Amino acid sequence: MKKKMVIISAMLVSMFFTQQAMAQGSTQHSGQAVKYSALAVGHGAVGSAKMTSAVVAVPLLAVGAVGAVSAEMGKSLVEAANDPIGEPLKISDETITVGPTPDQAIR
Amino acid sequence: MKTKAMNICIGIMMLLGMGMAAEAGSTANAEPQFEAKEIVSFAKKVEKVLASKGARVFVLSRVGRPVDELPKGIQYTHTALGVYSMIKTADGREIPGYAIYNLYQREKEPNISDLVMDYPVDFFGGVYELKAGIVIPTPELQARLLKVIASNTYRNLHNPVYSVIANPYNSKFQNCTEYTLDVINAAIYQTDDVKKIKGNTKAYFEAQKVNISPLRLMVGSIFMPDVKTSDQKGGAKTATFTTIAKYLDKYDLIQEQMVIVQ
Numbered sequence: 001m002k003k004k005m006v007i008i009s010a011m012l013v014s015m016f017f018t019q020q021a022m023a024q025g026s027t028q029h030s031g032q033a034v035k036y037s038a039l040a041v042g043h044g045a046v047g048s049a050k051m052t053s054a055v056v057a058v059p060l061l062a063v064g065a066v067g068a069v070s071a072e073m074g075k076s077l078v079e080a081a082n083d084p085i086g087e088p089l090k091i092s093d094e095t096i097t098v099g100p101t102p103d104q105a106i107r
Numbered sequence: 108m109k110t111k112a113m114n115i116c117i118g119i120m121m122l123l124g125m126g127m128a129a130e131a132g133s134t135a136n137a138e139p140q141f142e143a144k145e146i147v148s149f150a151k152k153v154e155k156v157l158a159s160k161g162a163r164v165f166v167l168s169r170v171g172r173p174v175d176e177l178p179k180g181i182q183y184t185h186t187a188l189g190v191y192s193m194i195k196t197a198d199g200r201e202i203p204g205y206a207i208y209n210l211y212q213r214e215k216e217p218n219i220s221d222l223v224m225d226y227p228v229d230f231f232g233g234v235y236e237l238k239a240g241i242v243i244p245t246p247e248l249q250a251r252l253l254k255v256i257a258s259n260t261y262r263n264l265h266n267p268v269y270s271v272i273a274n275p276y277n278s279k280f281q282n283c284t285e286y287t288l289d290v291i292n293a294a295i296y297q298t299d300d301v302k303k304i305k306g307n308t309k310a311y312f313e314a315q316k317v318n319i320s321p322l323r324l325m326v327g328s329i330f331m332p333d334v335k336t337s338d339q340k341g342g343a344k345t346a347t348f349t350t351i352a353k354y355l356d357k358y359d360l361i362q363e364q365m366v367i368v369q
Contacts, residue, residue: 054226059190095150
């Protein structure tokens with residue numbers, strides 16, 4: 001009986017592990033480890049490795065930015081917002097990341 | 108004796124299962140699978156390719172699990188929308204770049220999701236392959252998507268009750284791909300009416316059959332809070348990046364689709 005239970009358990013564990021393949025697909029990949037690692041090796045490691053924390057991001061519509069901060073946009077971004085969709089867009093060489101998590105920020 | 112043995116077995120399963128989940132590679136504190144410089148370089152490459160094509164909004168996917176562990180028919184594990192944005196930095200500057208609009212499972216409550224904005228390097232931080240599946244919608248659909256993303260509809264379409272194999276034809280549970288599809292259909296039909304969105308999804312969208320045996324799904328639904336089957340009928344189906352791409356392609360709503368690899 002005990003042996004039977006062990007076999008059943010092993011089968012269930014096996015199925016359970018396979019099931020894990022479906023899991024965790026949408027959880028947040030933290031950029032923190034990447035960020036701190038990149039910072040540790042310095043900006044010279046990669047041409048575009050300068051890391052910058054973002055405070056907010058506002059979508060740029062073809063008719064202008066959406067949101068309260070639109071009035072604060074620089075001229076080049078206003079121009080970019082008004083370009084027809086499909087025109088090549090400017091992109092910064094800086095690497096933007098979310099800010100550190102609260103527990104990391106308070107250290 | 109039988110009960111005691113069963114309890115031990117379940118205990119072992121749960122312990123092992125928890126350990127496995129913690130190692131699943133997509134948690135907030137997971138070790139990246141690649142060198143930081145590789146992830147940074149790849150994320151910037153993705154941004155630059157999309158900017159060169161003038162993409163304001165695109166559908167983006169990643170591989171967050173080892174490929175050999177993915178069920179048949181599933182090529183990517185997470186899908187989100189990328190949006191060309193004005194990014195205000197912590198030091199007060201404004202720079203152009205892409206923000207990624209995600210539905211993420213909570214790390215400690217995987218059956219609950221949140222809407223989270225991050226950036227390409229965050230998005231690819233824990234991937235198992237430096238590979239991005241991308242669909243750039245037509246300019247008209249991009250413009251409509253921007254309007255939805257900037258409106259309350261974007262948040263109102265979120266159902267925080269998460270199932271990794273959520274059925275996209277109803278609103279009982281939601282996962283990242285179903286949410287992305289809901290936002291896309293809200294844009295296509297210019298509506299915030301979930302019944303209308305689901306009605307059109309049933310009529311025109313073909314979901315991916317989940318190629319996992321019913322027994323495994325049953326065991327998963329017992330032991331994993333983010334695996335639910337009560338929204339499924341006649342074989343589990345879910346939305347995937349690939350089925351969203353096929354759907355948009357079928358109705359001529361794609362400007363360009365591509366796979367970017369390092």
